[in-house]
Amino acid sequence: xxxxxxxxxxxxxxxxxxxxxxxxxxxxxxxxxxxxxxxxxxxxxxxxxxxxxxxxxxxxxxxxxxxxxxxxxxxxxxxxxxxxxxxxxxxxxxxxxxxxxxxxxxxxxxxxxxxxxxxxxxxxxxxxxxxxxxxxxxxxxxxxxxxxxxxxxxxxxxxxxxxxxxxxxxxxxxxxxxxxxxxxxxxxxxxxxxxxxxxxxxxxxxxxxxxxxxxxxxxxxxxxxxxxxxxxxxxxxxxxxxxxxxxxxxxxxxxxxxxxxxxxxxxxxxxxxxxxxxxxxxxxxxxxxxxxxxxxx
Amino acid sequence: xxxxxxxxxxxxxxxxxxxxxxxxxxxxxxxxxxxxxxxxxxxxxxxxxxxxxxxxxxxxxxxxxxxxxxxxxxxxxxxxxxxxxxxxxxxxxxxxxxxxxxxxxxxxxxxxxxxxxxxxxxxxxxxxxxxxxxxxxxxxxxxxxxxxxxxxxxxxxxxxxxxxxxxxxxxxxxxxxxxxxxxxxxxxxxxxxxxxxxxxxxxxxxxxxxxxxxxxxxxxxxxxxxxxxxxxxxxxxxxxxxxxxxxxxxxxxxxxxxxxxxxxxxxxxxxxxxxxxxxxxxxxxxxxxxxxxxxxxxxxxxxxxxxxxxxxxx
Numbered sequence: 250x251x252x253x254x255x256x257x258x259x260x261x262x263x264x265x266x267x268x269x270x271x272x273x274x275x276x277x278x279x280x281x282x283x284x285x286x287x288x289x290x291x292x293x294x295x296x297x298x299x300x301x302x303x304x305x306x307x308x309x310x311x312x313x314x315x316x317x318x319x320x321x322x323x324x325x326x327x328x329x330x331x332x333x334x335x336x337x338x339x340x341x342x343x344x345x346x347x348x349x350x351x352x353x354x355x356x357x358x359x360x361x362x363x364x365x366x367x368x369x370x371x372x373x374x375x376x377x378x379x380x381x382x383x384x385x386x387x388x389x390x391x392x393x394x395x396x397x398x399x400x401x402x403x404x405x406x407x408x409x410x411x412x413x414x415x416x417x418x419x420x421x422x423x424x425x426x427x428x429x430x431x432x433x434x435x436x437x438x439x440x441x442x443x444x445x446x447x448x449x450x451x452x453x454x455x456x457x458x459x460x461x462x463x464x465x466x467x468x469x470x471x472x473x474x475x476x477x478x479x480x481x482x483x484x485x486x487x488x489x490x491x492x493x494x495x496x497x498x499x500x501x502x503x504x505x506x507x508x509x510x511x512x513x514x515x516x517x518x519x520x521x522x523x524x525x526x527x528x529x530x531x532x533x534x535x536x537x538x539x540x541x542x543x544x545x546x
Numbered sequence: 547x548x549x550x551x552x553x554x555x556x557x558x559x560x561x562x563x564x565x566x567x568x569x570x571x572x573x574x575x576x577x578x579x580x581x582x583x584x585x586x587x588x589x590x591x592x593x594x595x596x597x598x599x600x601x602x603x604x605x606x607x608x609x610x611x612x613x614x615x616x617x618x619x620x621x622x623x624x625x626x627x628x629x630x631x632x633x634x635x636x637x638x639x640x641x642x643x644x645x646x647x648x649x650x651x652x653x654x655x656x657x658x659x660x661x662x663x664x665x666x667x668x669x670x671x672x673x674x675x676x677x678x679x680x681x682x683x684x685x686x687x688x689x690x691x692x693x694x695x696x697x698x699x700x701x702x703x704x705x706x707x708x709x710x711x712x713x714x715x716x717x718x719x720x721x722x723x724x725x726x727x728x729x730x731x732x733x734x735x736x737x738x739x740x741x742x743x744x745x746x747x748x749x750x751x752x753x754x755x756x757x758x759x760x761x762x763x764x765x766x767x768x769x770x771x772x773x774x775x776x777x778x779x780x781x782x783x784x785x786x787x788x789x790x791x792x793x794x795x796x797x798x799x800x801x802x803x804x805x806x807x808x809x810x811x812x813x814x815x816x817x818x819x820x821x822x823x824x825x826x827x828x829x830x831x832x833x834x835x836x837x838x839x840x841x842x843x844x845x846x847x848x849x850x851x852x853x854x855x856x857x858x859x860x
Contacts, residue, residue, distance in 0.1 A: 371627075
């Protein structure tokens with residue numbers, strides 16, 4: 250302790266070891282102070298970086314980048330197959346559906362990383378004593394989790410798009426079709442991000458232990474899957490078509506079928522219902538999240 | 547303009563009244579906010595930061611009402627929480643930079659000021675280490691640095707010496723004193739240890755059970771009340787009676803007799819009385835009356851059965 254004491258009692262001495270010759274003393278900050286929106290935006294960008302372990306220890310980067318590697322590997326295979334055989338084996342929508350499991354693991358790990366860690370370390374007072382508000386914080390965390398998920402799909406899709414543009418031979422019309430499909434893929438990635446993140450961040454905000462939160466998130470996604478399975482196998486015609494609403498994974502796939510017409514569960518003419526449930530799910534999760542952050546300290 | 551003002555500030559929870567019509571006004575400087583645990587210090591801080599709405603009454607921080615425009619108050623205030631609040635797996639420089647940006651500093655300014663703040667608290671060399679590996683004393687310094695990074699006009703420090711050993715405690719107090727005097731930033735130090743506050747503060751606000759016990763400048767409190775302590779090996783009672791006859795207000799405190807020092811003449815009268823009674827004088831010394839004792843018989847408010855303050859070195 251005495252050494253630390255010395256370093257501020259005689260700052261010039263402490264500075265000398267760091268190669269600074271003289272102590273310039275404390276200086277007031279006279280520069281710009283940005284708005285509350287900038288604070289929230291800083292929270293958001295910092296959280297997106299945190300999701301991928303950037304700005305943190307090497308250990309924190311391992312898991313996110315394993316998932317990134319898996320998704321990119323699938324995309325590379327898709328590009329190679331297409332250029333070799335001249336046929337599309339894996340399209341943009343199928344890429345997202347194909348990596349649902351790693352995607353789910355990813356969000357189950359990053360949501361607690363973004364939210365539970367602050368609860369566990371009691372960091373919230375440091376944020377809430379600054380201009381940022383409680384709802385700014387909640388929205389920034391949600392947006393960051395959704396963006397991290399979206400980027401996870403969008404970057405490999407961009408690779409597939411570039412590869413696709415070179416391997417397609419339909420001229421301008423072909424390029425146009427490729428672009429439309431790519432944009433649909435990005436839209437599907439956004440739906441993935443928005444719905445998975447809404448559920449995961451809400452659950453993570455209730456648990457301060459990351460492992461518990463991650464388990465609970467995976468649990469919510471998996472527990473409802475057999476229910477959907479049973480209902481679609483044994484239910485009546487209508488029940489079969491609405492049962493996928495009960496599980497986030499099949500709900501997202503149903504939305505994809507409705508909006509982009511890809512492969513997925515048979516939703517009949519219930520598309521708008523899927524849309525309404527999807528929007529309502531996000532809305533309810535966000536309201537609960539805001540309510541949670543109104544109280545927590 | 548007053549630094550902080552409260553008007554009949556009241557905060558009631560369903561079961562307890564944390565603040566009870568607190569009206570106080572403090573001027574810039576280093577202010578000690580003392581009171582026992584549960585006296586309402588943390589509630590007061592939360593209201594001043596705009597994190598809690600008062601039940602009734604109001605407050606002004608730097609002339610701004612935190613209940614109306616809490617973001618404006620929080621942009622100009624630095625807050626150091628009492629408890630551990632640092633994410634262990636972040637590097638100190640990164641954490642303080644991030645919090646600087648949350649306070650509205652542009653990216654490069656935040657990075658520069660984070661380094662500066664860490665230098666001022668004596669962590670320049672260690673700033674690229676993970677916070678989780680820091681000692682308690684170093685963590686307290688990071689907490690102070692994050693409160694300082696956006697160059698606030700007021701620092702609110704909640705029990706800044708919590709968990710520190712005596713050397714760390716002295717270092718922290720010296721640092722706070724330096725911030726208050728050299729940096730030109732007003733500091734409100736919350737503490738249940740009156741002795742600490744008394745050493746570095748210009749003024750003291752004492753609260754108990756949510757009510758104002760006393761608010762005054764430390765110098766005013768001590769100057770008026772300087773005491774002479776007289777101890778004789780025998781005949782304490784005789785001396786007490788004699789000094790009373792001489793018109794001095796004497797208070798007995800164990801073996802000691804405490805006499806207010808009004809002028810140099812007081813010495814002569816005491817010496818005269820001791821010589822007259824031919825008593826063995828053991829000691830006669832001037833004693834700076836500790837603030838703790840003042841609160842124990844403070845004029846305002848009901849004197850608590852036991853002083854709420856830990857009078858550590860009376």
